[in-house]
Amino acid sequence: GQSLEQPSEVTAVEGAIVQINCTYQTSGFYGLSWYQQHDGGAPTFLSYNALDGLEETGRFSSFLSRSDSYGYLLLQELQMKDSASYFCAGTAGNKLTFGGGTRVLVKP
Amino acid sequence: DAGVIQSPRHEVTEMGQEVTLRCKPISGHNSLFWYRQTMMRGLELLIYFNNNVPIDDSGMPEDRFSAKMPNASFSTLKIQPSEPRDSAVYFCASSLGPRQGGGNQPQHFGDGTRLSIL
Numbered sequence: 001g002q003s004l005e006q007p008s009e010v011t012a013v014e015g016a017i018v019q020i021n022c023t024y025q026t027s028g029f030y031g032l033s034w035y036q037q038h039d040g041g042a043p044t045f046l047s048y049n050a051l052d053g054l055e056e057t058g059r060f061s062s063f064l065s066r067s068d069s070y071g072y073l074l075l076q077e078l079q080m081k082d083s084a085s086y087f088c089a090g091t092a093g094n095k096l097t098f099g100g101g102t103r104v105l106v107k108p
Numbered sequence: 109d110a111g112v113i114q115s116p117r118h119e120v121t122e123m124g125q126e127v128t129l130r131c132k133p134i135s136g137h138n139s140l141f142w143y144r145q146t147m148m149r150g151l152e153l154l155i156y157f158n159n160n161v162p163i164d165d166s167g168m169p170e171d172r173f174s175a176k177m178p179n180a181s182f183s184t185l186k187i188q189p190s191e192p193r194d195s196a197v198y199f200c201a202s203s204l205g206p207r208q209g210g211g212n213q214p215q216h217f218g219d220g221t222r223l224s225i226l
Contacts, residue, residue, distance in 0.1 A: 030207075030212070031211045033214070041219075042199060042217035042218060043151070043199070043201075043215075044217070045214035045215065045216070048214065050207075087151065091211050091212050093206065093212075094139055094156065094163070094203075094205070094206040095153060095156065095164060095212070096141075096215065097153070098150060099150075100150050101151070
């Protein structure tokens with residue numbers, strides 16, 4: 001099975017940079033995904049790392065280190081609309097196992 | 109393009125009643141997933157199908173829960189009899205099949221069904 005740990009909450013101001021860490025213990029691990037969920041909404045896909053290193057998509061970047069069983073999501077130039085929960089999810093086969101989620105609160 | 113469509117959006121029913129949740133995946137997607145989300149347990153995978161065949165139902169809580177996928181465009185999750193502890197948001201998601209070499213494709217979630225069992 002898999003277990004993924006991430007902080008429960010992060011608060012930052014507009015324009016700041018936030019890093020959400022995710023550590024995992026897993027068997028059959030293929031890669032790490034990140035999903036965003038606004039209150040009352042559905043999770044939406046942000047990024048997927050299968051290989052070690054950094055993947056950049058606009059203001060968001062995701063990093064994976066397989067040797068450290070660790071990854072992170074970097075949110076840059078924070079905007080109010082980035083206030084949401086962010087989930088890391090480990091991939092084993094075609095299954096996702098989600099971490100508990102990190103609630104990001106962006107203040108003016 | 110239409111996304112994943114779930115119905116109903118909200119359901120309130122009394123304990124002991126049968127509940128049926130419905131899902132229409134994105135056309136062309138051959139993997140379908142049912143999740144349950146609660147504050148206490150987070151986002152849990154209940155069951156997933158590949159090409160309409162159930163692949164892993166290890167997350168299904170107990171025999172009161174059942175899921176079917178009679179064709180590529182429709183799936184149901186049924187709870188019978190329902191209990192108050194089943195109250196949660198139930199999400200359906202779909203994706204293309206697994207990536208070559210392992211790993212999965214991005215999953216597209218429906219808006220969810222908010223289920224309250226009184």
